[in-house]
Amino acid sequence: MSRCWEVRGCDAEMQARCPHAESDEFRCPARCAFAHCDLPQHERTSDPALVFAPDIDRTAAIREECTFCAFFLTRGPQT
Numbered sequence: 878m879s880r881c882w883e884v885r886g887c888d889a890e891m892q893a894r895c896p897h898a899e900s901d902e903f904r905c906p907a908r909c910a911f912a913h914c915d916l917p918q919h920e921r922t923s924d925p926a927l928v929f930a931p932d933i934d935r936t937a938a939i940r941e942e943c944t945f946c947a948f949f950l951t952r953g954p955q956t
Contacts, residue, residue: 881918882943882953887911905940912940922947932956 885898885905892898897905897912905912921942922928927950934954935944943949 880953881914881916882938882940882946882949885911885939886913904938905942907941907945912942914940914942914946918948920947921945922950927951 885892885895886909887895887898891911895911897903897909919942922945924947927947928945930950932955933950934956937954938944938949943953
């Protein structure tokens with residue numbers, strides 16, 4: 878089962894022509910309409926202790942929006 882930060886917000890047809898989905902090295906930018914997270918656990922945070930925590934593996938997040946989500950920052954992979 879995929880974790881929410883490992884799933885792009887667009888469908889397979891859109892991913893086939895999306896420049897962000899061309900490689901696993903590209904992260905969907907927060908300004909992309911399809912990268913918006915509608916999950917109930919999504920909680921945007923500006924808490925510096927979470928946002929700047931050095932032990933979080935931010936490369937695991939496929940969407941930029943996840944790097945500011947309290948759910949990902951507290952439950953995501955650590956380095």
